[in-house]
Amino acid sequence: MERILITGSGGQLGTVLRKALIDKYGTERVVATDIRPRTDEFGSIDLLNAVDRNGLENLIKEQSITQIYHLAAILSASGEADPVRTWDINLKSWLNVLEAARKYKVEKVFFPSSIAVFGASANKVDTSQTEYLDPLTVYGISKAAGEQWGNYYFSKFGVDVRSIRYPGVIGHESLPGGGTTDYAVEIYHKAINNEAYTCYLSKNTALPMIYMADAIRATLELMDAPKEKIKTRTSYNINGLSFTPEEITRSIKKWYPNFTVEYQPDFRQKIAENWPSSIDDTQAQRDWNWSPHYQLDDVSNEMIAELRKKQNLLKEV
Numbered sequence: 001m002e003r004i005l006i007t008g009s010g011g012q013l014g015t016v017l018r019k020a021l022i023d024k025y026g027t028e029r030v031v032a033t034d035i036r037p038r039t040d041e042f043g044s045i046d047l048l049n050a051v052d053r054n055g056l057e058n059l060i061k062e063q064s065i066t067q068i069y070h071l072a073a074i075l076s077a078s079g080e081a082d083p084v085r086t087w088d089i090n091l092k093s094w095l096n097v098l099e100a101a102r103k104y105k106v107e108k109v110f111f112p113s114s115i116a117v118f119g120a121s122a123n124k125v126d127t128s129q130t131e132y133l134d135p136l137t138v139y140g141i142s143k144a145a146g147e148q149w150g151n152y153y154f155s156k157f158g159v160d161v162r163s164i165r166y167p168g169v170i171g172h173e174s175l176p177g178g179g180t181t182d183y184a185v186e187i188y189h190k191a192i193n194n195e196a197y198t199c200y201l202s203k204n205t206a207l208p209m210i211y212m213a214d215a216i217r218a219t220l221e222l223m224d225a226p227k228e229k230i231k232t233r234t235s236y237n238i239n240g241l242s243f244t245p246e247e248i249t250r251s252i253k254k255w256y257p258n259f260t261v262e263y264q265p266d267f268r269q270k271i272a273e274n275w276p277s278s279i280d281d282t283q284a285q286r287d288w289n290w291s292p293h294y295q296l297d298d299v300s301n302e303m304i305a306e307l308r309k310k311q312n313l314l315k316e317v
């Protein structure tokens with residue numbers, strides 16, 4: 001019987017992945033945890049600090065966990081405030097998960113990597129799976145190292161580790177938490193409130209992005225793929241779409257013609273300039289048949305419709 005552990009269940013991706021896993025496996029089979037516990041209409045999110053090895057191992061043993069989705073991490077922008085703490089949290093927690101998976105024979109482990117693993121030496125356009133990785137954020141370094149640890153535990157101990165290099169994720173279900181791509185969510189919240197947006201990236205800064213529904217589907221499709229299809233045990237590039245702040249603004253203006261954005265680049269501009277502007281995901285297409293469904297106007301259409309629904313619900317309260 002499948003028993004699913006998800007760490008970081010309260011984060012931008014974790015919030016939505018938790019619900020997708022509950023839909024797939026049922027509430028009783030999903031153990032959702034986070035550093036900030038809470039209860040909602042989907043059940044409880046229990047306290048777990050993934051850096052606490054004993055706490056993690058006891059939970060995996062007692063709950064007979066068969067799959068782990070390890071989403072707990074400090075992201076690229078907020079991670080720069082305290083590099084050593086970011087490294088500690090991101091790597092200690094991941095090594096705890098790998099060791100526990102090895103010791104208790106967890107069947108599958110998911111590691112969320114990121115396009116943040118690429119740095120100055122990578123091709124910016126259609127960045128390939130095999131580019132040299134010289135990340136310039138602690139978050140990116142921790143993800144590049146985490147990919148190697150995943151490959152090591154697969155090769156040496158046979159732990160079935162699977163991983164995706166997520167682009168910037170855009171969704172209406174949750175707020176982003178300290179990433180460099182957060183602007184692509186914030187901008188929609190401003191637009192539906194008829195407020196101007198001050199963007200912390202310059203208008204021509206293209207970045208790879210993915211709509212939340214595509215990101216969740218990619219995760220589940222990778223984890224469901226037959227083991228023999230998985231040829232990469234570090235992490236898979238996946239592509240959703242790519243756009244600049246100017247292009248997303250142009251898309252939003254189709255719904256909000258008077259929407260305005262001003263550009264005030266901050267420290268996140270330098271982070272973004274060392275990331276790809278678009279991603280080549282040929283290997284994910286070939287190995288497990290990946291393909292995105294959402295392009296920019298589809299994202300705007302759904303983000304605006306869903307955020308408006310929430311806005312109307314709040315007005316009724």
Ligand code: VAH
Nearest residue numbers: 076114167168179180181
């Ligand atoms: C970040 N949203 O900005 C994350 C993501 C590709 C970016 O890893 O840090």
